[in-house]
Amino acid sequence: MGDAVLELSGVTKRHGDFLAVDRVTFTAPKGKILGLLGPNGAGKTSTLRMILGITPPTDGKVEVFGRPPGRSVQRRIGYLPEERGLYRRMTAFDTVVYFAKLKGLWGGKARQRAHDLLEELGLGHVKDRKIEALSKGMAQKVQLITAIAHEPELVILDEPFSGLDPINQNELEAAIRRLADGGTTVLFSTHTMSHAERLCDRFVILVKGRKAFDGTLNEARAAIPRTVKLESPNDLSFLRGVKGVTNVVPPAEGSTHWDIILAPGADPQAVLAACFEHNVKLTLFDTSPPTLHEVFVTLAGGDAGDAEP
Amino acid sequence: MRQVWLIAWRGFVQHATSRAFLFGLLLLPVYMLIGGILPTASTSQLAALGGPIRHFAVIDKTGVMIPAIDAALDRDITARGLLSLTAYAEENADEDRLRKENPDLARLLLDGDIDSTRSIDEVEAKGGIIQTFVELRPYLKPNAPQFHEPHRRFFRIEPPADVATADNVVEAASPYLKAEKLVGGDFGPVQLWAVLIIPKGFIDGSEGAEYLTDDTDRIGLREFLRVPLDNELKRIRAGAYVPKEAIEGVVGAAGTIKTTDPDPETLGALSNIKQFTVISAIAVYLLLFMAVFMTANMVVMALVEEKSNRVAELLLSCVRAETLMAGKLFTGLLLAILLVGVWMISAVVSIDVLFPTARIIVDTLIENVSTMEKAAQIFIFFALAYLTIATFFLAAGSAATSITDAQAIVAPATMITLPIFMLPIAVAYDPAGLVARVASYLPFFAPFTMMVRSLSAPDGIDILGALVVSLLTLWWMVRLVARVFRSNLLRPDSSISFIAFLRDLWRPRQT
Numbered sequence: 122m123g124d125a126v127l128e129l130s131g132v133t134k135r136h137g138d139f140l141a142v143d144r145v146t147f148t149a150p151k152g153k154i155l156g157l158l159g160p161n162g163a164g165k166t167s168t169l170r171m172i173l174g175i176t177p178p179t180d181g182k183v184e185v186f187g188r189p190p191g192r193s194v195q196r197r198i199g200y201l202p203e204e205r206g207l208y209r210r211m212t213a214f215d216t217v218v219y220f221a222k223l224k225g226l227w228g229g230k231a232r233q234r235a236h237d238l239l240e241e242l243g244l245g246h247v248k249d250r251k252i253e254a255l256s257k258g259m260a261q262k263v264q265l266i267t268a269i270a271h272e273p274e275l276v277i278l279d280e281p282f283s284g285l286d287p288i289n290q291n292e293l294e295a296a297i298r299r300l301a302d303g304g305t306t307v308l309f310s311t312h313t314m315s316h317a318e319r320l321c322d323r324f325v326i327l328v329k330g331r332k333a334f335d336g337t338l339n340e341a342r343a344a345i346p347r348t349v350k351l352e353s354p355n356d357l358s359f360l361r362g363v364k365g366v367t368n369v370v371p372p373a374e375g376s377t378h379w380d381i382i383l384a385p386g387a388d389p390q391a392v393l394a395a396c397f398e399h400n401v402k403l404t405l406f407d408t409s410p411p412t413l414h415e416v417f418v419t420l421a422g423g424d425a426g427d428a429e430p
Numbered sequence: 431m432r433q434v435w436l437i438a439w440r441g442f443v444q445h446a447t448s449r450a451f452l453f454g455l456l457l458l459p460v461y462m463l464i465g466g467i468l469p470t471a472s473t474s475q476l477a478a479l480g481g482p483i484r485h486f487a488v489i490d491k492t493g494v495m496i497p498a499i500d501a502a503l504d505r506d507i508t509a510r511g512l513l514s515l516t517a518y519a520e521e522n523a524d525e526d527r528l529r530k531e532n533p534d535l536a537r538l539l540l541d542g543d544i545d546s547t548r549s550i551d552e553v554e555a556k557g558g559i560i561q562t563f564v565e566l567r568p569y570l571k572p573n574a575p576q577f578h579e580p581h582r583r584f585f586r587i588e589p590p591a592d593v594a595t596a597d598n599v600v601e602a603a604s605p606y607l608k609a610e611k612l613v614g615g616d617f618g619p620v621q622l623w624a625v626l627i628i629p630k631g632f633i634d635g636s637e638g639a640e641y642l643t644d645d646t647d648r649i650g651l652r653e654f655l656r657v658p659l660d661n662e663l664k665r666i667r668a669g670a671y672v673p674k675e676a677i678e679g680v681v682g683a684a685g686t687i688k689t690t691d692p693d694p695e696t697l698g699a700l701s702n703i704k705q706f707t708v709i710s711a712i713a714v715y716l717l718l719f720m721a722v723f724m725t726a727n728m729v730v731m732a733l734v735e736e737k738s739n740r741v742a743e744l745l746l747s748c749v750r751a752e753t754l755m756a757g758k759l760f761t762g763l764l765l766a767i768l769l770v771g772v773w774m775i776s777a778v779v780s781i782d783v784l785f786p787t788a789r790i791i792v793d794t795l796i797e798n799v800s801t802m803e804k805a806a807q808i809f810i811f812f813a814l815a816y817l818t819i820a821t822f823f824l825a826a827g828s829a830a831t832s833i834t835d836a837q838a839i840v841a842p843a844t845m846i847t848l849p850i851f852m853l854p855i856a857v858a859y860d861p862a863g864l865v866a867r868v869a870s871y872l873p874f875f876a877p878f879t880m881m882v883r884s885l886s887a888p889d890g891i892d893i894l895g896a897l898v899v900s901l902l903t904l905w906w907m908v909r910l911v912a913r914v915f916r917s918n919l920l921r922p923d924s925s926i927s928f929i930a931f932l933r934d935l936w937r938p939r940q941t
Binding site: 173175191192195198200202204205206207208209210211219220222223224264267 | 433436437440444736739740741742743744745746747748749750
């Protein structure tokens with residue numbers, strides 16, 4: 122297992138006739154942030170639940186800290202579920218203390234951690250307020266604190282940014298970075314690519330329960346054909362004949378740029394040279410690497426409809 | 431175990447401090463005080479428990495004697511009421527004003543012959559003792575105490591079916607007269623004090639009546655019954671134009687009641703002790719039953735709420751499903767103990783302060799659970815009974831995603847468990863009988879039955895047997911239910927029907 126905190130080998134999960142996760146294999150290196158990406162219904166939550174030991178896999182093997190999920194490793198994991206749920210009539214402070222105790226902290230330490238984390242995330246002034254009296258963003262922060270109060274080595278966050286306003290999203294991003302800086306391994310699922318792109322060291326992309334990609338951002342970019350974006354008043358169909366160009370996609374409706382798809386290893390400068398040779402006027406020549414969203418859309422194909430850039 | 435305790439204690443604090451729970455907690459004692467349950471009992475049976483109350487049955491083969499006996503019983507209460515009311519009037523009435531403003535009533539209560547038939551007739555003509563008291567009330571001195579109408583001494587009840595139809599009535603009546611078996615009275619189980627057998631030949635004097643009792647020393651009832659029998663016999667003979675001298679002669683022979691003790695070896699019936707034991711056992715059982723039912727429902731509803739607001743998933747990331755289930759079960763147990771404690775204390779204080787005449791029930795109860803061993807026995811079976819039922823309810827609750835769905839599943843589940851709750855009430859009448867002993871070894875029934883039997887003196891082997899059966903049943907239930915609980919808990923979006931829930935018990939769906 123090396124320095125991997127988490128290892129999944131050929132993990133499959135069936136719910137009756139429905140195949141939620143299909144032979145997924147990946148690892149999460151220690152102290153890194155791993156993004157689990159995929160459209161809705163891709164099997165992200167099912168995968169996370171198997172890692173947590175909440176549900177067993179139908180087939181395959183899950184190992185957390187070198188052991189099967191369950192009681193022996195439960196206290197080393199923190200979890201923020203996708204569907205937020207807290208006791209509405211408990212105060213923020215009591216909520217954090219309660220879950221910290223359930224995760225093994227003793228009274229004094231649990232209270233100290235609750236106090237420190239609530240202050241750190243700007244909730245010190247509402248710590249004695251009941252959850253039902255907090256804003257959604259505040260409640261979500263409280264829930265994050267419950268996931269990390271017991272100082273877990275692995276933190277699993279299921280769609281942590283959903284429902285948060287941009288300010289709270291930035292604060293949450295910063296909190297996740299601080300965790301990773303402190304040596305905690307973070308695994309989070311999302312279908313918002315911008316957060317993943319900024320935060321993650323590695324990505325696993327699931328599509329219809331299957332792993333479509335596993336690697337770094339650069340590896341992700343390299344995994345899909347490179348695209349050059351061109352804007353021109355002229356017809357660029359002639360570029361199909363240029364060496365290294367595999368496809369030329371005219372501007373889609375509502376768009377003004379042509380996508381010139383290159384074969385792996387092909388030089389974008391060959392496209393530029395061909396344009397000069399044909400006296401084509403270019404208003405845009407963009408060879409930027411693909412964004413994660415583009416990688417995701419390419420890999421997920423028609424299933425990426427709900428993904429956010 | 432620490433996690434179980436954390437979950438249990440959090441749930442306990444949440445519920446125990448909720449207004450709804452406090453409302454339920456305090457409502458029963460309030461009902462006890464103002465709802466009329468105890469006052470009703472107090473003025474009738476409970477008040478009489480400490481006195482020589484006698485329940486008797488008559489097997490009248492002549493078909494004409496019972497109305498005479500009933501009429502005599504009514505006149506007896508009027509006569510005794512008149513005795514009390516005259517004594518009360520002498521002490522508390524403004525004599526001058528009464529004589530001046532209501533001379534007829536003054537003559538009846540202050541100067542009349544309280545034993546005379548005429549005085550009793552006069553009271554009955556007024557509508558009874560209470561009506562007579564109402565007439566007296568305007569003439570009472572200021573701050574006169576409340577008037578208490580004396581209770582009935584004798585109650586005629588129908589003979590038990592097995593006695594009424596028996597060829598050998600003496601033998602059939604014996605267990606009832608020895609208080610080994612109780613019969614149903616107006617307010618609960620009672621001991622049959624005596625059986626009066628009036629044969630057909632009693633009318634013509636060819637056969638004598640027979641009075642069966644296990645206590646031949648206390649003959650008040652027998653002598654009381656002799657009077658209406660003699661009078662009715664005289665009336666019948668007079669109607670048949672038998673000369674007066676002949677009537678007197680016949681009564682002397684036929685009206686003699688033979689007294690029989692079916693089992694002279696025993697020391698006599700144990701007064702009303704057994705009766706009190708049964709009443710207290712049923713009262714305690716009903717309180718425990720209400721606590722079990724109320725808290726099991728509360729825990730189920732809390733679970734459904736946790737499932738619908740997704741706290742359940744967060745909890746399952748911290749603890750195993752079995753730990754969560756155990757925590758929920760112990761939440762309910764703590765609540766049930768609190769409920770029973772408050773209700774019991776309320777009942778004891780209420781009786782002690784407001785209804786002292788019913789203290790004998792409390793005394794009997796305390797006497798029955800006075801040892802630590804006995805108290806522990808009751809507590810263990812109460813806890814086992816609660817855990818068995820709550821486990822089943824919890825599984826039903828885990829299958830629901832909303833309160834409405836939960837009710838649709840829990841309601842039929844409640845109906846299924848109803849016989850388990852009801853049987854012990856029957857057991858209370860005869861806690862050492864065959865039904866009680868068999869029920870002590872039946873899965874599910876065992877802990878409930880022993881809750882009731884523990885208030886008497888069950889055999890050690892029965893206690894041990896019931897304990898083993900109860901523990902095995904609970905172990906099996908927990909194993910069965912934990913699978914359903916785990917598989918259902920993570921299905922927040924799909925409810926299942928009650929039938930599907932039962933099917934799941936045997937073959938849980940995969941999570």
